[in-house]
Amino acid sequence: MATKPKIAFFDFTSCEGCQLTVVDLLQTHLGLLDLVEIVQFREAMSEKGEDYQIAFIEGSCTRKSDEARLQKIRAQAAVVVALGACAHLGGVNALKNYWPIEKAQRYVYGEHGQDAYESYPARPISAVIPVDAVIPGCPIDRHEFLRIVQLLLQGRAPHLPDYPLCVECKFKENACLNYHGIPCLGPITRAGCDAICPSYGDGCEGCRGWAPEANFAYMREILRGHGLSDADIDARFTMFNHYQFQQMGEPAPVTTPLGPDRTAPLPTSTFAAPKED
Amino acid sequence: MSLYILSKERLPQFVKALQGKFRVVGPVVTETGFAFDDITDPAQLQMDYTTTVLPPKKYFLPQREVLFSYRNEKENGGPQRLEMRPVYQDVQPTVIFGVHTCDMNGVMLYDKVFSEGFRDEHYMERREQIYIIGIECLHPCDEASFCKDMGTLTAPPIYDLHMTDAGDHYFVDTGTEKGERLLLDNAYVKMAEKEDIQRLGQVLSAKWPRFRMRLKMSRDQTPSLLTLGYQARLWQELGDRCLACGSCTNVCPTCFCFDVHDENDITMQGGERVRVWDSCQLREFALVAGGHNFRESKASRVRHRLMRKGKYIKQVHGLLGCTGCGRCERACLVNITIPGTLNALHEEMQLESGI
Ligand code: SF4
Ligand code: SF4
Ligand code: SF4
Ligand code: SF4
Ligand code: SF4
Secondary structure, three states, X not given: OOOOOEEEEEEOEOOOHHXXXXXXXXXXXXXXXXXXXXXXOOOOOOOEOOOOOEEEEEOEEOOHHHHHHHXXXXXXXXXXXEEOHHHHHOHHHHHHHHOOHHHHXXXXXXXXXHHHOOOOOOEOHHHOOOOOEEEOEOOEOXXXXXXXXXXXXXXXXXXXXXXXXXXXXXXXXXXXXXXXXXXXXXXXXXXXXXXXXXHOOOOOOXXXXXXXXXXXXXXXXXXXXXXXXXXXXXXXXXXXXXXXXXXXXXXXXXXXXXXXXXXOOOOOOOOOOOOOO | OOEEEEEHHHHXXXXXXXXXXXXXXXXXXXXXXXXXXXXXOHHHOOOOOOOEXXXXXXXXXXXXXXXXXXXXXXXXXXXXXXXXXXXXXXXXXXXXXXXXHHHHHHHHHHHHHOOOOOOOHHHHHHHOOEEEEEEOOOOOOOOOOOHHHHOOOOOOOOOOEEEEEOXXXXXXXXXXXXXXXXXXXXXXXXEOOHHHHXXXXXXXXXXXXXXXXXXXXXXXXXXXXXXXXXXXXXXXXXXXXXXXXXXXXXOOOOOOOEEEEEEEOXXXXXXXXXEEEOOOOOXXXXXXXXXXXXXXXXXXXXXXXXXXXXXXXXXXXXXXXXXXXXXXXXXXXXXXXXXXXXXXXXXXXXOOOOO
8 A cells, every 4th residue: 555544533422432442452453553544543642633534433413513523524534434332323422312401401510501511412423424434332343443444445335234133142152131031132233243242141232223124113022021111121222322213203113202302300310410518 | 883882980081082182072061051162071061951052063164164365465576466275164073972863963964065066175174074972862952842843853874973871871873983983992882782772772762752743734744835835924924023133043053054255354465255154034145236135024034944944955955954953943032933833834824734
């Protein structure tokens, strides 16, 4: 390769865990730097180059002012990649969309906080700008990151597994958690993480988004078999994919209201309301 | 061939004697049941086990198998060359203990699939180094078993050795010469005598009443039943339920479909071509260039699987594609089962029982 493509990383509303996964990948796969040149990566360097071709965007869009920044990245980058569940799906950030935004702002920032901190319903970046590829997961899978980068460098379609997680789970010969009292969303979740949660005994929570043929009706039946209430099931379905269900509108296979007409009280949190002494 | 007696106390010595020379695998205890795994300590080996999530097919056709490696070679300014080297993965002398008769029937079908017509070198290289030691099933694994319906409750002629539990000892039947050599070179055994053979006959005939029949028809009837029922209403009902998760085929001892793709290494100048298990229950399986999908609906995929198991494979290889092991039933979270499907189809078609 004569000149290496220049790549840059950007973060919006996120925990930066996905970028950290890339930093971690560089420890074991330094050869990546022979393929690409990183010109902007706040997690790893202080220089800031603006002449990138591939932009990896972590985090969801949660403020009006995010939009201009996203547009600017889109205008510069030939390829925009959504990095991780927050950017890909809206992720856990979109859970706030359950409530009217003013209510959420007051809850988090205090009585006058909404004047000081800007916020609006969380969305994946694809709701704001066209996205060319996604690397799903919370956090991303490092091997998948590498594979997608390689595909992009070859000018090939950045293909993701389009079957449910159970495929990878069975390859590993895991006993199915849904038969052992642990609810698992594997049958409706896109594979690609090597079924990491079930392999360690935790049910899948759907962080990679839904498989194309997700059968919500029968997944609900399976979860009811665990004795879960419909409200519990909705909470599981929407943990990472709240925005996706909101977008489905009326036919969305959840029963709890998804939008700001929800009247249920906000959950109590000691984190949100620190005691003053 | 010949029948020997191996006392149970001497089984660990047999395993130990093999360990230096072979990879020894067999059923071991897991957190939730049993699985075929490497035996490092003879005490791990469980000859008396129910079933496993994956059948021993994983030793014959691994989940992920490298077929060849490639590398872009460029000698000082000369033309580019793609250097390719075949890879034969997991080819090593291996002894598999404790293969149930249904799973041996699965291997018998595999042997046909990978050698008839097109000879799959990767499969055959591995296969030639594998010794199969079967174990006679004296009790059904569980409620999902329907081996008796499928005629797989008797060992097919592919074993090297076949063991039958007779309380304090095993009867060991030798199926091949190399199997007999394996036994005589590594275990203390004695030839079975006339009374022993009588005792074996008793053990074997006592087992049959313990197995129930689940099909409402004879297995010989399944090809015609499936032909008649091709347009049945049943398929739509099953398709609505199906999660398209592929678990039923991944755990099946007779499913052999695979996908092939390239995995580049970090330099992107080389990599490996691998094959991985694929499943006809997945959306992309019958998707072709241009975007057409030959089996777009889940109903058509569920039907295809049943057609394969009960008809197509029989037409091509002379054996039914289902051993009655019950694994797909245990794996399916929406209770789509082979006996349930065939029986429902039989009912919808209003056929005579045929038995
Ligand atoms: S996807 Fe998960 S790990 Fe990645 S930034 Fe969002 S919250 Fe963090
Ligand atoms: S544990 Fe989860 S991912 Fe694994 S087979 Fe069961 S449902 Fe599928
Ligand atoms: S198993 Fe499910 S929740 Fe866990 S990483 Fe994979 S997709 Fe995400
Ligand atoms: S179709 Fe089901 S019962 Fe038949 S061999 Fe396959 S896994 Fe066993
Ligand atoms: S295991 Fe059941 S749900 Fe999954 S693909 Fe097979 S029939 Fe469908």
